[in-house]
Amino acid sequence: xxxxxxxxxxVLLVFSGFANAxxxxxxxxxxSTIKQGIDAAKENDTIFVKKGTYKEHNLVIDKPxxxxxxxxxxxDGESKGEIIRVISDNxxxxxxxxxxxxxxxxxxxxxxxxxxxxHFVIKNLVLEKLFFGIYLEKSSFGKVYHNKIIGxxxxxxxxxNGIQLWYSQNVxxxxxxITRVRDxxxxxxxxxxxxxxxxxxxxxxxxxxxxxxxxxxxxHNTFENNGAGVxxxxxxxxxxxxxxxxxxxxxxxxxxxxKEINDAEIIGNTFEENTxxxxxxxxxxxxxxxxxxxxxxxxxxxxxxCYTNTFVNNNFLYNSFDxxxxxxxxxxxxxxNYWSNYTGYDLDKDGFGDVPYxxxxxxxxxxxxxxxxxxxxRSLFIDIIDFSEKVSPVFTPENLIDHQxxxxxx
Amino acid sequence: xxKILKYSCYDLLRSRWSYVYFLFYLxxxxxxxxxxxxxxxxxxxxxxxxxxxxPLIGTIFGVMYYYNSxxxxxxxxxxxxxxxxxxxxxxxxxxxSLSMSLIIGLGLPFxxxxxxxxxxxxxxxxxxxxxxxxxxxxxxxxxxxALYNENKIKGFGYAILLWLFLAVIYDGLFLMSxxxxxSYPLDTYSLVATMLNPIDLSRILILLKLDISALLxxxxxxxQKFFGTNLGVLLSTLVLSIWVILxxxxxxxxxxxxxx
Numbered sequence: 001x002x003x004x005x006x007x008x009x010x011v012l013l014v015f016s017g018f019a020n021a022x023x024x025x026x027x028x029x030x031x032s033t034i035k036q037g038i039d040a041a042k043e044n045d046t047i048f049v050k051k052g053t054y055k056e057h058n059l060v061i062d063k064p065x066x067x068x069x070x071x072x073x074x075x076d077g078e079s080k081g082e083i084i085r086v087i088s089d090n091x092x093x094x095x096x097x098x099x100x101x102x103x104x105x106x107x108x109x110x111x112x113x114x115x116x117x118x119h120f121v122i123k124n125l126v127l128e129k130l131f132f133g134i135y136l137e138k139s140s141f142g143k144v145y146h147n148k149i150i151g152x153x154x155x156x157x158x159x160x161n162g163i164q165l166w167y168s169q170n171v172x173x174x175x176x177x178i179t180r181v182r183d184x185x186x187x188x189x190x191x192x193x194x195x196x197x198x199x200x201x202x203x204x205x206x207x208x209x210x211x212x213x214x215x216x217x218x219x220h221n222t223f224e225n226n227g228a229g230v231x232x233x234x235x236x237x238x239x240x241x242x243x244x245x246x247x248x249x250x251x252x253x254x255x256x257x258x259k260e261i262n263d264a265e266i267i268g269n270t271f272e273e274n275t276x277x278x279x280x281x282x283x284x285x286x287x288x289x290x291x292x293x294x295x296x297x298x299x300x301x302x303x304x305x306c307y308t309n310t311f312v313n314n315n316f317l318y319n320s321f322d323x324x325x326x327x328x329x330x331x332x333x334x335x336x337n338y339w340s341n342y343t344g345y346d347l348d349k350d351g352f353g354d355v356p357y358x359x360x361x362x363x364x365x366x367x368x369x370x371x372x373x374x375x376x377x378r379s380l381f382i383d384i385i386d387f388s389e390k391v392s393p394v395f396t397p398e399n400l401i402d403h404q405x406x407x408x409x410x
Numbered sequence: 411x412x413k414i415l416k417y418s419c420y421d422l423l424r425s426r427w428s429y430v431y432f433l434f435y436l437x438x439x440x441x442x443x444x445x446x447x448x449x450x451x452x453x454x455x456x457x458x459x460x461x462x463x464x465p466l467i468g469t470i471f472g473v474m475y476y477y478n479s480x481x482x483x484x485x486x487x488x489x490x491x492x493x494x495x496x497x498x499x500x501x502x503x504x505x506x507s508l509s510m511s512l513i514i515g516l517g518l519p520f521x522x523x524x525x526x527x528x529x530x531x532x533x534x535x536x537x538x539x540x541x542x543x544x545x546x547x548x549x550x551x552x553x554x555x556a557l558y559n560e561n562k563i564k565g566f567g568y569a570i571l572l573w574l575f576l577a578v579i580y581d582g583l584f585l586m587s588x589x590x591x592x593s594y595p596l597d598t599y600s601l602v603a604t605m606l607n608p609i610d611l612s613r614i615l616i617l618l619k620l621d622i623s624a625l626l627x628x629x630x631x632x633x634q635k636f637f638g639t640n641l642g643v644l645l646s647t648l649v650l651s652i653w654v655i656l657x658x659x660x661x662x663x664x665x666x667x668x669x670x
Contacts, residue, residue, distance in 0.1 A: 249624050251631055275624050297625040320625055366585070370592040372600055372629045373585055379613060380462055381581035 026050035034059055034067075034075065041065050049073045049096070057083050057102070064090035072097045072126065077111075079103065079129075084112040092121040101130040108160060110135035114142065122147065132160035133181065136168040136190075145174040151181035153204050161209075162200070165190035173198065180204075184226070187213040196220055206231045210238065218243060229255040229274065232264070242268040245277070254279045255296070258286070266291060276301050277319070284308055290410065293317065298324050298364075307331045315409050316340060316359070320377075323359040323400070326368045330397040334359065338406040346407045357405040360396040362389035414486070414496055418503020421479070428507045431467065435515025443523045449530045453537060456516065457616045460541045461609050465548040466573050468508060472552025473569045475504045477562050487670055497553070497665040498658065505549040509542040516541075533619045540612040543650045547608050548573070550657035557664045580607050597632045604633075608653045611646055 023045055025037035034054055037047045043063050051071040057080045061067065065088075074097045077083040081102040084093065091114075098111045110132035114120050120142040127133045133149040136142065144163060153159030162178035164186045165171060173195045178184040184200030187193060188211045195218035200207035207223030208230040210216065217239035223229045229248040232238055238261065245255030255274035258264070261283040270292045271277035277296040280286075281303040288311045293299035299319040300311075309332040316322045317340045336352070344355035363382050367374050376382050389396060422428045438459065442452040479500065486496050520534060552569050559565040584603050588596060604610045617626070618637055626633065636642045 251624055251627050253624070366589070370589050370596075371627060372592075372596045373588050374626050375600055375604065375614065375629055375633065376581055376585055377625065378458065378617065379581045379610070381578045381585065384578065385582075 022046045022048060024048045024050065027052040038065070038067075044090075057081050059084045061086045061088060061091050061093075063088050066092040067094065067096070068092075069095035069097070074099060077101050081107075082109045082113060086112070086114045086117055086120060089118045090120070091117065093123075093125065094121070095124045097126045097128075098130075099128045101127075101132070103131045103158065105158075108132050108135060108164075110160070110164075113137060114139040118142070126150075128152075130160065130181070132164055133162045133178070134164070136163075136165045136171060138167045140169040140171065142168075142170075143172045143174070145172070145176065147176045149176065149178045149181060151179065153181050156182055156204050159204060161186040162203070164188075165193065165213075169193070172196075178203070178207075183207075183209045184223075185209070187211065187216065189213060191215050194218070198222075199224075201225050203227060209233075210235045214238070217241065222246065223248070223255070225249075228253050228257065231257040231259070232261050233257070233259040234261075236262050236264075238264045240264065240266045240269060244270045244272070245274060246270075246272045248274045250275060254301075257281075258283045261286065265289070270294065271296055271299070279303070280306050280309075282306065286310075287312075289313055291315070293319055293322075295319065297321065300324070302326070302332075309333070310335075312336050313406075313410055314338070317409070321361060321364045324364040324368060325360050325397055325400065328395075328397050330400040332400075334400065334402045336404050336406055337402055338409050339402070342405050344405065351407055352404040353407055357402045358390060358393060358396060358400065359402065360400055361386045362395055365395050412499070414491070414499030415503045415506070418475075418479075418500045419507050421482075422475070422504065422507045427471070428511050431471075431508065432511035432515045435512055436518060439516045439519035443519055449520075449523070449528055449534075453530055453533050454620060456537055457613070457620075460537060460544065461613050461616075462577060464512065464541050464544045465577060465609060468505070468545045468548030469552045469569045469573045470566075471508060472501075472504055472549040473556050473565050475500070476553055476556035477565065484670060493665045494662045497557075497661050501550060501553050501658070501661060504553075505546045508549065509545045512541050512545060513538050533616070536619055537616060540615060540650075543654065544608060544612060547650070547653045547657070550654060550661065553661050554657050554664070557661065557668065576607055576609050581610065584610075597629065600629065601633065601636060605646065605649050608650060611649060615646060 023031065023037050023041045025031045025034055025047060031037045031040055034049055034056055038059060038061055041047050046066040046068060049069045051073050053074040053076055055076045055078055057077040072095060075083055077100045079100045079102045083098055083101055093112060101111045102109045111127045111130050112122060113135040114137065116138045118141045120139060122134060122144045123146045125147045127149045130151055134144055149162040159182040161183040162181040162185060163173060167189045169191050171193045173185060174197055176198045178200045179202045182204050184203045184207045185195060186209045190213045193216045198221045201224040203226045205227045207226040208218065210232045212234050214236040219241035220243065222244045224246040226248055229245045248255050253274065254276035255271045256278045258278065259281045262285055264286045266286060267289040272294045273296065275297045277293045277299040279301045282305040284307045286309045290313050292315045294317045296319045298321045299316050301324045303326055311334045314337045316337060322339060322341065339357050339359060342353060342357045344353035346353050362385050442455055446452050483496060516538065551572055555568045556565050559568060604614050614633060615637065618634055637646060
C-alpha cells in the first residue's frame with residue numbers, strides 16, 4: 001500500500017468520525033415515523049423527513065439534533081395534544097407542516113415547545129389548526145424565523161397565541177406571518193428580544209403583546225386588523241421603530257396601547273385608520289419621533305399620569321381628533337409637528353407657522369368628560385364651539401401647544 | 411291640485427332658481443369626486459353639506475316662493491279651486507322641484523363616476539333620501555311661517571331663526587343637558603333627543619352607515635343597536651314622515667281659515 005493512499009484513507013476516517021451522520025425518515029423507509037428517527041439519531045445528527053403525512057404527537061427532542069423536513073412533510077397531531085417538545089440545547093427544526101394541535105383548558109398545548117434550552121433555531125414551519133403555535137419556555141439565545149402560523153381562533157378563551165415567550169431572553173423573531181390566533185406574538189418576562197419584519201394580522205386580541213418585558217425592540221413589523229394592534233404593558237426601554245399599525249378599527253380598538261411604559265422610543269411608525277392611534281396611560285419619558293398618524297379617529301389619547309414625553313417631527317394627517325387629554329395639566333412637549341388641521345400662516349418663510357397650534361379641541365375635552373356627547377360629532381354647533389375655543393382657550397390645557405408647527409409634511 | 415303643482419313646478423323652472431340649485435349640486439358633486447378621488451370621503455363631505463345647507467335652502471326658498479307668488483295666489487283664490495289644493499299644490503311644487511334638483515344634481519356625477527358598481531351606493535342613497543326628506547320638512551315649515559306672517563321681513567326672520575334653532579341651538583342645548591345630567595344614564599334620553607330633531611336624526615342615520623361610527627364608542631353601540639333593527643329604521647322613517655305630514659296638515663288647516 002503506498003503512502004498517498006494511506007493518507008487519503010486516514011483523512012477519510014478522521015473526517016467520517018467528526019462528520020454528522022444523517023438519518024432519513026420516510027413512509028416506506030426502515031424508519032417510518034419521526035419518533036423512530038429521533039430515537040435512532042445520535043447527538044449532532046441531522047434527521048431528514050421526506051414528504052408524507054405523519055400522525056404523531058408528543059415528540060420529544062432530548063439531544064442536539066437538526067430536524068429537517070423536505071418538501072414540507074405534514075405532522076398531524078390529530079388534536080391529541082402537544083406535538084414537538086424540545087428539551088435540549090442546539091436543536092434546529094426546519095421545514096415542517098404541523099397541523100391539528102390539541103385544545104386544552106388546563107394545559108397550553110403547542111405545536112412546538114422549547115423548554116429550558118439554548119441556541120435553538122425554528123424556521124420555515126407552517127402551522128395550522130393550532131392552539132398555541134411556538135411556545136418558548138425559559139429558553140434563550142434562539143431564533144424563530146420565516147414561519148407561517150395560520151389559526152382559526154373564534155373566541156379568546158378557547159384559543160392560544162401564535163408565538164409565546166415566557167421567561168425567555170435574547171430571542172430573535174423575524175419574518176414570520178401570523179394570523180387568526182389570540183395574540184400574534186406574546187412576550188411575558190422576556191428581555192432583550194428583537195422582533196423584526198413580521199406580519200401579524202386578523203388576530204382576536206393583540207398583534208403583539210408585551211408584559212413585564214424590558215429592553216426589547218421591534219421594528220418593520222405590520223399589525224393589521226387585529227382586535228387591538230399592539231399592547232405594551234409594564235415594560236421598560238422598549239424600542240418601537242418603523243412599524244405599521246393599520247385598520248385596528250372597532251369601538252374598543254387601538255393601534256398601540258401603552259400602559260405603565262417608561263423610557264421607550266417610538267420612532268418612524270405609521271398609524272393608519274385606527275380608532276385610536278396610540279392610547280397612553282401612565283407612561284413617562286417616551287420619545288415620539290417621525291411618526292405618521294393618518295386618518296385615525298383619535299391620533300393620540302392621553303389618560304392620566306403621563307409626564308415628560310416628547311412629540312417631535314410627527315405628521316398628524318386628517319384625524320378626527322389629533323390629541324385627547326383628560327386633564328388640564330400638561331407636562332409633555334409638542335414641537336415641530338405637522339398638523340393637517342393647522343390653519344396658520346408663515347410670513348417669514350422659515351417653514352414654521354407663526355401662530356402656535358393647539359392640538360386639543362374643546363369637543364375632545366367635552367367628550368372626555370361626558371362620553372355620551374360624542375353623538376354630536378360633526379354637528380355644526382360643535383364646529384362653532386371648537387372655533388371659539390381655538391380663538392380663546394378656556395377649557396383645554398393652557399400650555400399644551402405646538403409653538404412651531406411645521407408648514408409642510410415631513 | 412296636480413295642475414297647480416305642475417304650474418308651480420313650471421314657474422320655478424322658468425325662474426331659473428331650480429337650475430341654479432341643480433347646477434350648484436352638480437358642481438359640488440363633480441368637484442368633490444374629482445378632487446377627492448375617494449367615494450366614501452366624498453360621502454362624508456356631502457353629509458356635512460346636506461345636513462346644513464339643504465335645510466337652509468329649503469327654508470329660504472319656501473318663504474321666498476310664498477311671498478313672491480302672493481299675487482298669483484290671490485288670482486287663483488278668485489277661481490273655483492279648493493284652497494287646500496292651491497297651497498298644498500304650491501308647497502309640493504316647490505319641495506319636489508328642490509328635491510329633484512338635489513337628487514339629479516348630486517346623482518349625475520356619482521353615477522358617471524361609477525357609483526352603481528361601488529358598495530357605497532346604499533350610503534349614497536340614504537344620503538339622497540334624507541336630503542329629500544329634509545327638503546320636504548323645511549319647505550313645509552317655511553310655508554307655515556309664511557302663512558302666519560304677512561310681513562315679509564318678519565317671515566324671513568322667523569324662517570332663519572327656525573333653521574338656526576334646529577341646526578345649531580338645539581345641539582347646544584342638547585350638549586348642555588348632557589353635561590348637566592352626566593351622572594345619570596343618558597342613552598335613552600339622547601336617543602329620544604336625537605329623534606326629535608330631523609337634522610340630528612339625519613346626521614346620526616348617515617354617520618352610523620359610515621366607517622366613522624366606530625368613533626362613537628359605547629353610545630354609538632347603543633345607537634347602532636337601535637337604528638340597526640327594523641324597528642329603528644321604521645321609527646326613524648316614521649319620525650321624518652311625521653315631520654313632513656304635521657306641517658302639511660297645518661298648511662291645509664291654516665289656509666282654509668285664512669283671510670286674504
